[in-house]
Amino acid sequence: MQVKLMPDAGQALALERTLHVVNEAANWVSAVAFERGVPHVYELRKHTYGELKSRDLGAQAAQHVIKKVRDAYTTLNANIRAGNLGRPGSRRRVKAETKPIVFRPEAAQPYDDRCLSWQYDAGTVSVWTTGGRMKNVRFACSAGALKTLQAHRQGESDLVRRDGVFYLIATCEVPEAERFEPGRFIGVDLGIVAIATTSTGYQAAGRGLNRHRRRQLELRRKLQKKRTRSAKRLLKKRSRREKRHAANQNHIIAKTIVTEAERTSSGIALENLTGIRQRVRLRKPQRVTLHSWAFAQLADFITYKAQRAGVPVVFVDPAYTSQQCCECGHIDSKNRVSQSVFCCQNCGVVAHADRNASRNIARKGEAVWIAGRESRVPATP
Numbered sequence: 313m314q315v316k317l318m319p320d321a322g323q324a325l326a327l328e329r330t331l332h333v334v335n336e337a338a339n340w341v342s343a344v345a346f347e348r349g350v351p352h353v354y355e356l357r358k359h360t361y362g363e364l365k366s367r368d369l370g371a372q373a374a375q376h377v378i379k380k381v382r383d384a385y386t387t388l389n390a391n392i393r394a395g396n397l398g399r400p401g402s403r404r405r406v407k408a409e410t411k412p413i414v415f416r417p418e419a420a421q422p423y424d425d426r427c428l429s430w431q432y433d434a435g436t437v438s439v440w441t442t443g444g445r446m447k448n449v450r451f452a453c454s455a456g457a458l459k460t461l462q463a464h465r466q467g468e469s470d471l472v473r474r475d476g477v478f479y480l481i482a483t484c485e486v487p488e489a490e491r492f493e494p495g496r497f498i499g500v501d502l503g504i505v506a507i508a509t510t511s512t513g514y515q516a517a518g519r520g521l522n523r524h525r526r527r528q529l530e531l532r533r534k535l536q537k538k539r540t541r542s543a544k545r546l547l548k549k550r551s552r553r554e555k556r557h558a559a560n561q562n563h564i565i566a567k568t569i570v571t572e573a574e575r576t577s578s579g580i581a582l583e584n585l586t587g588i589r590q591r592v593r594l595r596k597p598q599r600v601t602l603h604s605w606a607f608a609q610l611a612d613f614i615t616y617k618a619q620r621a622g623v624p625v626v627f628v629d630p631a632y633t634s635q636q637c638c639e640c641g642h643i644d645s646k647n648r649v650s651q652s653v654f655c656c657q658n659c660g661v662v663a664h665a666d667r668n669a670s671r672n673i674a675r676k677g678e679a680v681w682i683a684g685r686e687s688r689v690p691a692t693p
């Protein structure tokens with residue numbers, strides 16, 4: 313859970329300085345780790361702890377810096393092994409393998425309960441800085457988020473600064489509700505023009521996401537003309553802001569769908585994501601990647617919000633969901649007359665294409681659920 317900090321000018325300065333100091337220290341530890349072939353945490357601590365303490369870092373912060381560096385290498389190595397940085401010898405991979413990991417001056421720093429305490433009622437935190445403990449730093453979040461924080465916050469929080477704003481990212485372990493037996497399924501169709509259409513009539517226009525996509529393309533075009541560093545930085549910042557906006561929209565859409573499912577005792581049926589990529593046939597592959605993260609994110613948000621509410625979620629095979637008639641079951645690629653209009657060649661039904669698809673997904677969801685239920689019930693002797 314992300315909480316925005318609202319420090320006064322003096323507090324902001326102290327937080328900024330703290331992040332700079334810990335990340336500078338992390339870069340030094342990273343160089344040591346790299347030189348020594350990335351030893352285990354305890355060994356790395358032996359080589360760096362003394363020096364860190366003399367750099368204004370308290371015992372806790374020093375430990376966190378060491379662990380953060382070690383974790384970063386663990387993640388990098390896992391990514392290399394998984395092939396996420398390309399084949400051996402590829403430029404990206406060589407770059408990652410031949411240099412120590414570098415932390416940005418404002419990269420996230422973990423805080424445990426000894427360096428960070430929350431005063432929920434006052435809406436403040438007390439936080440360790442290189443200038444000493446700083447009290448009464450105000451934070452902002454919604455009433456619902458505050459409740460979750462108060463009841464379920466656990467372990468470490470990350471302090472991070474993005475585009476000039478400080479955030480605390482707190483870990484909350486929310487227990488899952490017990491899953492109920494759904495009376496029916498709500499099918500969710502994900503698409504380009506309308507981000508989400510449900511079989512029950514809800515449609516999210518997704519203006520934010522489409523605006524994000526347009527801006528991204530625009531930015532890319534500008535980038536190709538203007539290659540200065542500051543221009544790049546500015547464009548990156550704007551793109552991050554757009555992405556946050558799109559994420560926010562996805563949260564709202566997911567919440568609307570899950571709330572309706574909960575209220576009507578329905579399950580939720582989603583298409584398999586790989587299928588979405590196939591179905592969203594666009595001319596340029598980059599546009600697909602621009603959208604696929606948003607679809608994946610929306611599916612993620614729906615899934616975890618549903619889990620919290622005890623709403624069952626099933627994933628269905630996306631084959632023919634856009635070509636099949638939800639009334640008579642006839643499958644024909646000609647059924648889909650245009651991007652938005654569905655007209656059955658067999659029974660003559662005319663429907664909105666996304667609505668028709670969402671109803672197919674709902675029906676498939678029900679079938680998946682029933683099949684699963686049969687396999688869950690032990691066979692009678």
Ligand SMILES: [Zn+2]
Pocket residue numbers: 637638639640641642656657658659660661
């Ligand atoms: Zn039909």
